[in-house]
Amino acid sequence: MEQVETFTEPKGFVENLRYVQQRQASLSTMDIDTLDPPIADIVKSFQDLPCCFTLQSCYGHFIHEAQQDRNSTERLPISDGVGPVSYRIAYVALCIENSPEGKELLEDLRDIQTADPECIQFGSAEWFWARQVNSYVLQVEPERFKVFGVIMLRVLLCCEYFGFTFLFF
Template identity: 45%
Template sequence: METFTPPRPMITFAGFDTGREKALEDLTSVIRNGEIDPPLLPLIRAFSRVPSCYTLQSCYGHFVHAGTQDIHTIRRLQPGATQVRRVTYRIAYVAFCIENSRRGHLLCEDLRVIARNDPEYIQFGSADWFWDQTPNTYAIQVSPSRYQTQDSCLLTLDEALVVQDVRDRLFTELMRLVKEHTPAGR
């Protein structure tokens, strides 16, 4: 499945406020049902306080190999702790609907900057799998650039360890970004 396309220009979307309200209402049950990878819970909750966006979907990024066949594993790869040579990586990403407003454009630009800082492994683009129903949907993802259009790929253990570090840095950077875009008192 292709998951990444270059970012589309924002369009007028009268349904943003309604979509945001519904997404925030659904967030409690999504969390209760375990539909968000646990390491992402603080980040997704933090994004719920950013008025210029709402999250649609996310994935922590999973490393599946002969020693761990669970496709939802959040277990970290440990250098030297496993004898596997190849790892299937299920991409880490967060998909958002971003408001076509000054604040939304600033958020979009900040996400682009994060991706430009490490284009070999971080991409920012449109979330085309949502766009028809929810315009102005974008995703930031971690994937080796040669696999950026795929939702999973096969990596050597050494490259998977690099991807894991980039993923961790991205989620740390996104948490910092959330704080910059959250109005005081929220």
């Protein structure tokens, strides 16, 4: 597995005198139609907040023998023996303004990970921060793989129960 520094502890805010211009540039180039459809509304909601803008996002993709499309948003098939699965993590990367509203948003995002700390992380990513200060990432993947952008799993069983999908490795 290739380590791509998708996650580090959240950095503290720094001064960003160009935030307004950077946000405007992001808003003017964002094409909602190019986003993964299942998260387009979430990204749009972030764009509506004046204290942040989206840098990048991904719904998360399962690639396996029967599904080779790297942009597919299909769920894993309900079956036993799906085999090796490459999972491209789900995440939203944001630039957050160093302001009272931005600090409140930062704390709200930090609290989201408490819903499922084994699978949801909030932090910074060095490669985003190098391009954009005050950038933060909310990502979904097993805690033990949090520093990897793509992981390989051997799925032994994928089943659905009361609308929830369970994976057994």
